[in-house]
Amino acid sequence: MTLRGTNQEFGRPFNRRIVLESIRLHAPIKRADIARRVGLTVQTVSTIVRELEEQGYILSLRDEPNGRGLPPSQLRINPDGGYAVGIHVTPLGVDAALVNLSGEVVESAHRDAPNATPDHAFELIGALVPELTGQRPGGRILGVGMALPGPFGVESMSFVGPTTMAGWQDVALRERLADTTGLPAFLETDMAASALGEQLYGLGTRFSDYYYLYFGYGLGGAMVHDGTVLRGAWGNAGEIGHIPAIPDGEPCPCGNRGCLERYLSLEALGRHAGGEAEWLRQIGPIFRNAIATIENLFDPETVVLGGLAPLDLLEKLTAAAQHLPNTVSARKDRASPRIVVTCGGHDSVLRGAAALAVSGVLSPRFGQMFETDEHRGAALRERGAAA
């Protein structure tokens, strides 16, 4: 789906972002083609393009003259026009990556830190960030985004159990991240950050309405609707891992029994005594029912299977879901399979976390995507000032 420009509703910052996104998605592209795609005048696009070029966010390349005057220049994102750091804290350790404006991981690092306390994790982050940004001396660092297991702010459910982080409740994470790094800081659940990474740099170019199933140490997911990650009233939509799947099943640290992620997660696979093949056979029916639930709830174009699991395990899971139950998704006119494996891999979560920071520059949908009330207010003021 292509967003259209407007001078009414969002004003200039919005137009700037849709022009940038259009360049990112369709580069190399001419001014006139951008104007046609986003519904702005060529003059408006040219003004924005000049500004973005002066600021170093885009590059303009001209073909050799062909005898009939100068050919129009082609525009593309300047990959080195800016960088952001993406951080992923898991129960196993801290991953970090320096990501450029094209969404490519240019440097990355990992530190083992099983069940790290916030103090320990922020100490590692405080060392990792300058180590990564130091690899691009003089580069413009736009900010830092951190992804970690959710849910956030639910007493008795947040940061409890093996798939979450103990001792992290009541920590002002965003402020701590900003203080530690000295950069604009952003925060998300890992499943939503990963869905954002997929949307911006992965299968989001093929699908606009899909369910992103995050198969990590735990199990999560997010519905992407019209290119936007649905967040719920408190930003916790997608805790699919705690959907009750098996009556009187295994006890879950959330307090219930038989939750999906007790069977369907890397943590569950690790606990399973019988090895991967036997685990796959056992969880096959549970997985198929989960897919059926997702399809009937959301009517997605497809379910994208991603997260931290190795791609070959995701392929095996997909194979284990060969014969899916009948649902609203069992359509004859399907253009794609009901389950598709991510093309982003593990990097999706780091690229998504970094994108939280670059989105202010790159993504026109950001304003509808991940704003806190505080930021929403700031964005509205910005829009008001621009109008």
Ligand SMILES: [Zn+2]
């Ligand atoms: Zn549970």
